[in-house]
Amino acid sequence: MAAAKVWFMDARAKRFLESTAIKGRQILEYSGWLDRLHPGDIVAVKTHMGEAYNVGYLRPIIVRTLVEALKEIGCRPFVTDTTTMPYHPWISRTVAMDYLETANQNGFNHSSMGCPVVIADGWLGTDDVVVDLDGRGTYLNKQFVSRAIADADALLSVAHFKGHPAGGYGGSLKNIGVGGASKRGKMNLHGALAGDKPVVDVSKCKGRDCDWWQTCEDCCPEGAIQVTEEGLKIDQEACVYCFACANLCINMAGVGAIQRFDFLPALGRRIADSALAVMMTKEEGKCFFLNYAIDITPCCDCYGWADTPIVNGLGVFASYDPVAVDKACMDIMNEAPGLLNSEAEEFGALEPGAKKLNIIKGKDVEPQIYGGVENGMGTTEYELEKVPLDRSQKAIAKFYPEVRAKKLKSMYSKNHPLKGIDTASFGRTTEGMKNPRHPKK
Numbered sequence: 001m002a003a004a005k006v007w008f009m010d011a012r013a014k015r016f017l018e019s020t021a022i023k024g025r026q027i028l029e030y031s032g033w034l035d036r037l038h039p040g041d042i043v044a045v046k047t048h049m050g051e052a053y054n055v056g057y058l059r060p061i062i063v064r065t066l067v068e069a070l071k072e073i074g075c076r077p078f079v080t081d082t083t084t085m086p087y088h089p090w091i092s093r094t095v096a097m098d099y100l101e102t103a104n105q106n107g108f109n110h111s112s113m114g115c116p117v118v119i120a121d122g123w124l125g126t127d128d129v130v131v132d133l134d135g136r137g138t139y140l141n142k143q144f145v146s147r148a149i150a151d152a153d154a155l156l157s158v159a160h161f162k163g164h165p166a167g168g169y170g171g172s173l174k175n176i177g178v179g180g181a182s183k184r185g186k187m188n189l190h191g192a193l194a195g196d197k198p199v200v201d202v203s204k205c206k207g208r209d210c211d212w213w214q215t216c217e218d219c220c221p222e223g224a225i226q227v228t229e230e231g232l233k234i235d236q237e238a239c240v241y242c243f244a245c246a247n248l249c250i251n252m253a254g255v256g257a258i259q260r261f262d263f264l265p266a267l268g269r270r271i272a273d274s275a276l277a278v279m280m281t282k283e284e285g286k287c288f289f290l291n292y293a294i295d296i297t298p299c300c301d302c303y304g305w306a307d308t309p310i311v312n313g314l315g316v317f318a319s320y321d322p323v324a325v326d327k328a329c330m331d332i333m334n335e336a337p338g339l340l341n342s343e344a345e346e347f348g349a350l351e352p353g354a355k356k357l358n359i360i361k362g363k364d365v366e367p368q369i370y371g372g373v374e375n376g377m378g379t380t381e382y383e384l385e386k387v388p389l390d391r392s393q394k395a396i397a398k399f400y401p402e403v404r405a406k407k408l409k410s411m412y413s414k415n416h417p418l419k420g421i422d423t424a425s426f427g428r429t430t431e432g433m434k435n436p437r438h439p440k441k
């Protein structure tokens with residue numbers, strides 16, 4: 001496979017038009033992807049709208065700016081994500097109704113996006129299509145792809161590049177591999193349909209002496225957990241491997257009687273296979289991938305918090321190849337110095353060249369990338385092209401359609417804010433002052 005082109009613009013911003021949101025649109029236009037679309041095409045703009053109280057997810061204006069570009073060429077975009085498995089007891093996005101509430105609170109709605117916000121796998125996550133991977137998958141033979149994404153003419157993936165507890169990292173592959181799968185597609189990529197289960201050591205459970213025992217029972221969607229005075233009973237046959245109980249037991253009870261299996265070499269490849277299934281619903285060239293490598297936190301946007309970033313913002317990256325764009329972000333992140341007061345310092349990963357997330361997570365975090373190469377979806381060979389910023393008057397007119405101060409002239413002429421006010425009585429000038437900081441001295 002030939003090297004893939006990865007376009008990028010850095011994260012620094014000191015002047016007009018250097019907003020990360022505007023850079024995303026400029027990369028999209030520069031890449032030529034928009035020329036492959038036709039008026040009337042329905043475009044799924046797939047992003048992550050953030051868990052409740054998470055503050056690291058991509059800001060809504062980043063997505064809206066891309067939606068505007070699609071609308072200007074006559075496409076019909078919709079902003080989308082899918083229902084989650086529980087993942088943890090308090091997740092707020094497991095049914096469409098709850099996800100839409102959280103999305104609205106996080107700033108994603110029809111009004112802010114300028115287009116519909118759609119939960120692509122429907123009310124309970126069962127609106128999907130089965131895609132046969134034609135033997136290309138490393139682990140998956142078939143996958144459930146959310147219907148709204150599968151039925152769209154084109155897919156624009158808008159991913160936040162950062163770390164991830166189960167997948168090692170999150171970028172384009174996870175944005176469509178996990179986020180494009182329906183709820184039962186997530187069960188499949190967690191390995192539940194193949195028979196993977198959490199690791200359970202009932203002897204560690206504190207039984208009803210555990211402050212969290214009731215939540216432990218309540219969080220299981222299968223009713224597979226029972227906690228008695230004697231301890232934990234778990235029906236592993238019924239388990240769909242959603243991670244909720246394991247996250248509770250480790251993070252809140254601090255026990256680890258139920259742990260995630262998290263065999264990343266398999267999970268990463270399943271994510272890559274699922275991403276391939278999503279791409280197989282589209283004609284060649286109708287998928288495009290944007291990674292926003294900013295606020296690079298060690299965890300994902302599925303938790304209700306966001307830790308400090310482990311490296312500074314790297315910028316916006318784009319490609320037709322989800323493997324290449326993820327690999328480019330990974331490499332450039334590793335080359336960057338780590339940040340103090342972050343997990344990069346805590347785990348000794350500050351040096352430029354240190355494999356940040358490998359060190360922080362204590363494992364090789366790239367199996368998604370290996371899986372994407374193995375199933376033929378993409379390549380780790382990439383050619384990086386820096387996209388020049390368009391600073392023209394035409395460009396500024398696109399984002400700032402008028403000089404709004406112009407309006408003030410006529411308003412001021414009728415009703416100036418300082419009209420009739422004895423302005424001199426409000427203070428003194430700096431003229432002739434020896435020390436403007438301490439004018440009385």
Ligand code: SF4
Pocket residue numbers: 198219220221222223224225234238239240241242243244245246
């Ligand atoms: S037992 Fe299985 S299905 Fe139930 S909460 Fe735990 S991981 Fe999820």
Ligand code: SF4
Pocket residue numbers: 204205206207210211212213216227232248249253255256257258
């Ligand atoms: S959270 Fe862990 S320790 Fe507490 S009841 Fe559940 S399995 Fe037992």
